[in-house]
Amino acid sequence: MRAPALLSACxxxxxxxxxxxxxxxxxxxxxxxxxxxxHGVELRGNASVDAPRLNxxxxxxxxxxxxxxxxxxxxTHAQDTNGLEMQPQAAALTEHQIEDAVAFITALPVRTWxxxxxxxxxxxxxxxxxxxxxACHGPQGQGNRTLSAPRLAGQSDWYLARQLEKYRSGVxxxxxxxxxxxxxxxxxxxxxxxxxxxxxxxxINTLPVN
Amino acid sequence: MQFSRRRFLNQVGAAGGSAAVYQMALALGLMSGDARxxxxxxxxxxxxxxxxxxxxxxxxxxxMLGGGLSSLMAAYELERAGYDCTVxxxxxxxxxxxxxxxxxxxxDEMGHQQxxxxxxxxxxxxxxxxxxxxxxxxxxxxxxxxxxxxxxTFTNVNYNAWVQDPNAxxxxxxxxxxxxxxxxxxxxxLSAKAINTSDLDAEFSTEDLERxxxxxxxxxxxxxxxxxxxxxxxxxxxxxxxAPTAGMLEHGHVHERLDFSEILKxxxxxxxxxxxxxxxxxxxxxxxxxxxxxxxxxxxxxxxSPMLTHAQVKSIRLKEEGVSVVYQHKGRHREIQADxxxxxxxxxxxxxxDNNFPSEYTTALRSIGRGRMFKIGIQMKERFWENENIYGxxxxxxxxxxxxxxxxxxxxxRKGVMLGAYTWNPANAEFFARMNPEERFAEAVRxxxxxHPDYARxxxxxxxxxxxxxxxxxxxxxxxxxxxxxxxxTYLQTPLNDRHFMMGDxxxxxxxxxxxxxxxAHHSLSELGKRVSAELGGAA
Numbered sequence: 001m002r003a004p005a006l007l008s009a010c011x012x013x014x015x016x017x018x019x020x021x022x023x024x025x026x027x028x029x030x031x032x033x034x035x036x037x038x039h040g041v042e043l044r045g046n047a048s049v050d051a052p053r054l055n056x057x058x059x060x061x062x063x064x065x066x067x068x069x070x071x072x073x074x075x076t077h078a079q080d081t082n083g084l085e086m087q088p089q090a091a092a093l094t095e096h097q098i099e100d101a102v103a104f105i106t107a108l109p110v111r112t113w114x115x116x117x118x119x120x121x122x123x124x125x126x127x128x129x130x131x132x133x134x135a136c137h138g139p140q141g142q143g144n145r146t147l148s149a150p151r152l153a154g155q156s157d158w159y160l161a162r163q164l165e166k167y168r169s170g171v172x173x174x175x176x177x178x179x180x181x182x183x184x185x186x187x188x189x190x191x192x193x194x195x196x197x198x199x200x201x202x203x204i205n206t207l208p209v210n
Numbered sequence: 211m212q213f214s215r216r217r218f219l220n221q222v223g224a225a226g227g228s229a230a231v232y233q234m235a236l237a238l239g240l241m242s243g244d245a246r247x248x249x250x251x252x253x254x255x256x257x258x259x260x261x262x263x264x265x266x267x268x269x270x271x272x273x274m275l276g277g278g279l280s281s282l283m284a285a286y287e288l289e290r291a292g293y294d295c296t297v298x299x300x301x302x303x304x305x306x307x308x309x310x311x312x313x314x315x316x317x318d319e320m321g322h323q324q325x326x327x328x329x330x331x332x333x334x335x336x337x338x339x340x341x342x343x344x345x346x347x348x349x350x351x352x353x354x355x356x357x358x359x360x361x362x363t364f365t366n367v368n369y370n371a372w373v374q375d376p377n378a379x380x381x382x383x384x385x386x387x388x389x390x391x392x393x394x395x396x397x398x399x400l401s402a403k404a405i406n407t408s409d410l411d412a413e414f415s416t417e418d419l420e421r422x423x424x425x426x427x428x429x430x431x432x433x434x435x436x437x438x439x440x441x442x443x444x445x446x447x448x449x450x451x452x453a454p455t456a457g458m459l460e461h462g463h464v465h466e467r468l469d470f471s472e473i474l475k476x477x478x479x480x481x482x483x484x485x486x487x488x489x490x491x492x493x494x495x496x497x498x499x500x501x502x503x504x505x506x507x508x509x510x511x512x513x514x515s516p517m518l519t520h521a522q523v524k525s526i527r528l529k530e531e532g533v534s535v536v537y538q539h540k541g542r543h544r545e546i547q548a549d550x551x552x553x554x555x556x557x558x559x560x561x562x563x564d565n566n567f568p569s570e571y572t573t574a575l576r577s578i579g580r581g582r583m584f585k586i587g588i589q590m591k592e593r594f595w596e597n598e599n600i601y602g603x604x605x606x607x608x609x610x611x612x613x614x615x616x617x618x619x620x621x622x623x624r625k626g627v628m629l630g631a632y633t634w635n636p637a638n639a640e641f642f643a644r645m646n647p648e649e650r651f652a653e654a655v656r657x658x659x660x661x662h663p664d665y666a667r668x669x670x671x672x673x674x675x676x677x678x679x680x681x682x683x684x685x686x687x688x689x690x691x692x693x694x695x696x697x698x699x700t701y702l703q704t705p706l707n708d709r710h711f712m713m714g715d716x717x718x719x720x721x722x723x724x725x726x727x728x729x730x731a732h733h734s735l736s737e738l739g740k741r742v743s744a745e746l747g748g749a750a
Contacts (some may be wrong), residue, residue, distance in 0.1 A: 025524045040562025041524045048558035094391030
């Protein structure tokens with residue numbers, strides 16, 4: 001880097017290195033940089049590498065899922081290509097490190113500006129279909145810890161659609177020890193088609209994030 | 211076809227205007243002429259001319275995002291032309307997928323970080339990424355010459371290597387030369403029979419027909435009855451009776467012909483048989499002495515601009531007057547304002563970075579798939595393949611490992627690192643990626659033993675690289691389709707806002723090849739040069 005004194009003359013054409021002006025971004029501990037490789041800046045999610053949005057997920061849900069991955073209750077089905085990618089990540093962590101990861105993820109401010117909608121569907125049909133979902137996940141998709149039902153509003157919509165597909169086909173929720181997953185697997189049987197899934201996710205996209 | 215320098219320049223001129231001709235002429239003149247004049251350059255020595263016109267006192271800054279080969283070439287050339295350059299790389303090393311693994315090296319795989327446990331010996335390395343240099347790859351070969359990267363011959367096709375398929379010959383490996391010779395013999399015999407019984411003579415003159423038959427006899431080594439009875443091209447049965455090498459003190463005995471139906475059952479003919487005829491695969495090929503990353507080392511030694519590793523980009527914002535990049539480095543956020551950004555971050559990771567690109571740009575980036583490839587390097591305590599008359603080259607097997615490569619260098623040395631698997635079928639890459647490194651080693655050895663029965667006895671240690679699971683890379687060859695190419699290639703190649711340039715092998719017709727990265731970098735440099743020239747009113 002060049003000395004700052006040299007910069008004043010022609011600021012626009014010289015490279016400057018300075019702390020970011022806004023706190024738009026969170027400093028990531030070195031240990032968890034690899035989470036952001038796939039899950040993106042501020043853990044916003046990245047469909048191109050099949051990594052869902054983690055920003056805004058509840059601590060208990062993250063913990064449950066990381067432990068499910070670690071202990072093979074999730075991400076071990078032969079058809080679950082993406083789950084199989086995440087599984088060794090969680091398996092490589094101790095339970096203590098999982099707690100640290102959960103703490104890191106939940107300490108990130110909810111960055112609503114990183115949410116984008118990619119699923120198109122019939123919102124009105126989706127609203128009707130959502131009635132069943134709302135029983136556990138809440139009418140606003142706000143989630144219900146008592147029922148182990150995570151928040152849906154603000155999640156990566158392509159990811160929600162894919163998970164519904166996985167539950168429906170038994171690629172997720174296959175382990176009897178994964179009780180919430182097994183419930184979800186049963187619940188998705190009301191979604192008869194891919195179109196149903198698109199519609200219900202399109203409706204979830206209309207729910208308030210906070 | 212004669213492709214003259216003049217015709218080339220005319221074509222470039224037609225496509226890109228006179229500025230393009232100027233740039234390319236500079237490149238053609240420079241790289242060979244420069245190297246002749248300078249001989250092997252010493253690191254830090256600056257040759258007089260480069261690919262980019264000199265700034266001549268004006269100041270311009272460029273930030274290179276991603277530390278792959280295209281960024282190295284761009285930084286090297288821009289710096290020589292007087293630009294202020296910075297390279298930001300998220301990973302622990304510069305060089306992108308040009309990766310050579312040696313004793314102690316880190317393999318930063320997601321979920322399975324490994325250390326390479328090869329012996330500490332300059333001959334014991336694995337080229338985990340690119341491993342061959344086609345001699346017509348212009349930039350690659352010329353940068354090697356220019357930067358003093360020593361090259362040696364790389365053996366790609368080896369007629370003594372094995373062809374193995376569980377579905378043919380009872381799974382028993384056969385020699386490459388035998389398979390090819392017998393396959394040709396049978397095809398030639400079949401064709402000769404067909405010609406003799408058909409009314410082809412209606413279409414061909416008598417002289418043509420005679421020459422077709424002569425061609426087939428020559429091609430397949432047919433006898434005067436137009437029958438294939440085996441050929442010494444397929445090798446003699448070794449050893450001889452009176453001398454260790456058959457055919458020395460007596461007539462050699464050709465092998466029994468392979469069963470044609472077994473030849474057909476094998477997958478080998480599908481593409482592996484003529485693989486070595488490919489434009490990028492045909493002999494002669496080269497490799498750097500000591501490992502492919504000698505190229506990276508040579509660039510790094512010749513670049514003085516800052517190149518930061520562990521610098522992860524968080525945000526790329528195009529502004530009226532330049533580009534603003536926020537990155538995290540050593541636990542802090544930094545912001546760089548530069549006039550231009552040249553970007554070779556893998557497109558599938560770039561879309562996870564905050565930006566103010568137009569949505570079509572993001573859609574275009576997302577349309578390109580990411581390739582899945584897997585390699586495993588195994589250190590063998592003896593070079594047992596040399597006892598099978600195999601020196602370099604590839605054995606092909608229709609198992610998940612697909613290929614076994616023998617090191618072409620350090621002949622008759624004590625140990626060797628061979629490639630125990632190199633997969634092109636994405637399903638095979640996935641097959642290995644799902645295992646942990648120990649399981650991959652065991653599985654590669656188990657499958658390798660179907661080609662070399664004593665394989666396990668020699669295998670000491672292994673290191674494996676599934677490219678679609680490597681931190682900060684997460685993909686191998688960019689997967690374009692004809693459709694996405696038609697829709698987006700030119701669009702992504704065009705600088706966004708005149709400020710942001712996508713590049714790398716991913717923005718070429720040759721993803722997965724170093725020459726693709728260099729060609730793309732040169733395209734970006736030309737485009738950048740044009741814009742700077744315009745800004746400076748032709749002063750540069």
